[in-house]
Amino acid sequence: MEIKLKNLTKVFQSKKEEETVAVDNLDIVIPSGQLTGLLGPSGCGKSTTLYMISGLLRPTQGEIYFGDENVTPVPPEERGIGLVFQNYALYPHMTVRQNIMFPLENVKMDKQESLEKAQEIADLVGIGHLMNRKPKQLSGGQQQRVAIARALVKSPRVLLLDEPLSNLDARLRLQTREEIKRIQRDTGITTIFVTHDQEEAMSISDEIVVLREGVTQQVGRPQEVYNNPGNLFVAKFLGTPPINIFDGEVKDGRLMIGDADIAKKDIDDREVTIGIRPEGFKMVERSKFKAEVDLVETIGRDTTLIIKHPNDETQTFRAIVDADYGVEPGDTVKFNVKPHKMHIFDKETGEVL
Amino acid sequence: MLEDQSNVKAWFYLLPALILLGIFIFFPIFNAFFLVFVDEYNYMQGTYEGFTLINNFRYVVTDHNFRVAMTNTMLLTFVSVPVSVIIALLISVWLNAIKRLQGFFQTIFFLPYVTNAIAIGMAFAFMFHVRFGLINWFLGIFGISPINWVNTGASWGTAIFALLVYVTWLGLAFKIMVFLSGLQGIDKQYYDAARVDSASRSRVFRRITVPLLSPMIMYITVTSFIGAFKAYTEVIGMFGERLGPPGNDRAVITVVALVYRSLDRSGVPGALSEAAAASLILFGVTLVFTMVNMQVSKKRVHY
Known part of the structure; x- marks a missing residue:
């Protein structure tokens, strides 16, 4: 599912009528079946963009297309997206199985079928043996896999990940980012993830979008962007140690x-x-x-x-x-x-x- | 240092509270246990004629007034608590959802809590007045002829119904406040996640809001049960010392009201022992239900 953002703009208004332009005229195409990283320093509008794609935030201006369908007026529950929150937002009172099955219950899938589906997806992300645990009894990495499984179980058209690795320790981060890459490849689902960590974005993305203060700086394959930065900001932002x-x-x-x-x-x-x-x-x-x-x-x-x-x-x-x-x-x-x-x-x- | 510290100071600080608790709480409790096991206790002279195990209890449970009081108390408790918990839950979820005027409505819903229960009771009694009451006026719109709820000659049924409405309403304020603060403590992301997962409003309420609020619901349920078992002020507020509509005195008496009323006959030997027996029975009932509540909470409450 190719995703097109057309002149996407989000203006936040504070109580004192002050306006903040979080996303400014974003015009990008996110390729189908690939892993795309939205990359930028904090406050660059990358999460805002992700939440607009999910439908949880309404754009001030502009349109979002899933394929040829304009989904801008479509509420999040009808967009067919899977969303993994930064802190996972697993329901603490439900077991892993119940968490994964929750989206299926909502669409009234047959109980037996949804049990099988949940198990299948849990096995895919490698938590099939933890189905009866509560989120609190899991490590950060395991919790995240549950969140990914919950997002994937209803076979969404698009998978969105908000800072998927930021809550994990360094070692787990390396392991998990490969895991995310593998899951994405295995499912072939169009995936967008948000990160401020250029190394993370470079290592697993098929394509990166570099954002700064709500404006696209450069779009391209990670190595291409690294080798041919379009401006000083991109050159400075990519690479460790920095340029x-x-x-x-x-x-x-x-x-x-x-x-x-x-x-x-x-x-x-x-x-x-x-x-x-x-x-x-x-x-x-x-x-x-x-x-x-x-x-x-x-x-x-x-x-x-x-x-x-x-x-x-x-x-x-x-x-x-x-x-x-x-x-x-x-x-x-x-x-x-x-x-x-x-x-x-x-x-x-x-x-x- | 960690272990050997003398705690004389701590005891000293606790002393005032302990003395007061001792005089007004602990002594009366022990005294009640004493009173209930003596025969023909004379309050004025402090004399009694031997000990008895069950006489006082037997007298109480066969007493017509006690049976009425127990029925009323149970009815009040098991109707008003669940109803007010559910209504409070719905109101607080609704209050939490609105953005405009939230503070205004919060204040309105909380006002009953800071208002005297007797005063509200009198207001409710007037609302239920057969000729001038708001309720009958409202029913009149639909062509329903006036009902004698609480005035002279009113039946037990209408009186207890009016009392139930009042008690339920009175309990809302505090519950709404507790639920609202609980709701505001729930991470908004759960709702975003549920939304993305296409959960309907009613499923979000049942599967997410209620379980995440369950510690609050449990707390409110337990304390409300205990409070409702001890209902007394409410009856006085609505019906005054008659404890029932005029001409139907004591129709809506509660167990605690019955215990207090025993003081009217404190000159009669044995009267206080009966009161003690009644209050201990109520204590037992309260204890059992609280334990049942706790047991249920182990399975249903998610901390």
Whole structure:
């Protein structure tokens, strides 16, 4: 089920008549049968968008299409969606089985059939042996699977997940995100999930939508967006450690940081912002792009150099290099920059050049 | 330090309360147990003629007045409590759902709680007045001729009905307040989840609201049962010291009213022992029902 959002806008009005635009003219297409991540910092309108797709929030303007059907006026109970809440919202007084069967009872499915269906879906998410427990007797990860099972059991057209991993500890998070990916693949259901964690979104999404202050920044496959950020915000938001930012300029077709000539750039002379991924540095014998190493962190196979920033000595930037180099703090290192790991942005607008 | 701390100070702080409780609660309870097992107790002189195990009880249970009082009390309890719990539940769910004027309605529904029960009783008695009452005027709209609810010559049936309406109404205020605060403590997400799961309103109420509110419902039910077993003020409020419509005195007497009335005959040897027996029977009944309630709650209440 392809989902189209057309000029979707949500304005919240406070009691003092102050207006907050949570989602601003969102115009995106979410592909059918794929896992799409809505990604952005808190307050970017991603959850609002999700709840508008679910129908629990009404858009101020714009339309939502499921396939060719305009579902904007359709109430949530008739949209055929499964929704997993951030804190799961499992009914505490019902057993796992009762929780999963609740949506089926509402559509008056035959008891025996719904029992079988519940068991089937519980087995799919790996909680088939916990059917008689109450939510309180389950771990966070198990509770979440129950919530997913409850959302999936009625075979919804769309599965929506609100920050599905935020309540889990680090280890469980890794495991669960793979699980979500697997369940999505097994069921082939169009799935949208919301997260502020770029790593999470990058790792499991087929497609990501980066949002900022209610405005779409970029849509695309995660690696594509990472490799070709459309603007400075996207470049900064994706990637750990984050991209390094340098002030630079284009002079006579050459890209310069200070007096170091970094690369060729065929545009008019102007000041620019340069973003270089930490993995985009290559240590070389001779280069004018050089700086003093402040700290060296070696974690496993990678060595991260924390280097004094050429624009400002009080700042640092990070370069990930092979552990083979015997670099010590205080050394001066010289770099070349890998062109495909470097992005050049307009200094004013932040748009990629 | 954790264990050896002297608790003299704690006892000292508790002392005033303990003394008062001792004089007005514990002593009367023990005294009641004493009174019920003595024969021909004379209140004025403090004398009695030997002990008896069942004489006082036997006298009470064969007494016509006690039987009337017990019937009335049971009727009041088992009708007014369930009815008012259900009505209060519906009103509070409705109140919780509205956004506008919620505070206004909350205040209106809560007003009876801060108003004197006797005053309300008098108002209700007037509402049920045969000639000037609101009820008969209302029934008149539908062509129903005036009913003598509570005035001279009114029957037990109409009198207890009027009393039931009043007691049920009186109990609403506190219940609504407790339910409303309980409802406001329920996470809204359960309702969103139920909505997405296509649950109808009545199913949401039965499968989600009621179970999640069950600790409150249990608390209200237990305390209301106990309160209703002790009904007295309400009867006085509506019917005054006659405890019934004029000409049908004591028709709607309750057990506690009967116990108090025994004081009128406190000069008669044995009267107080009968009162003690009546109150202990009521105590037993209350205890049994509270235990039944608790037992039911173990299965039905979800904490």
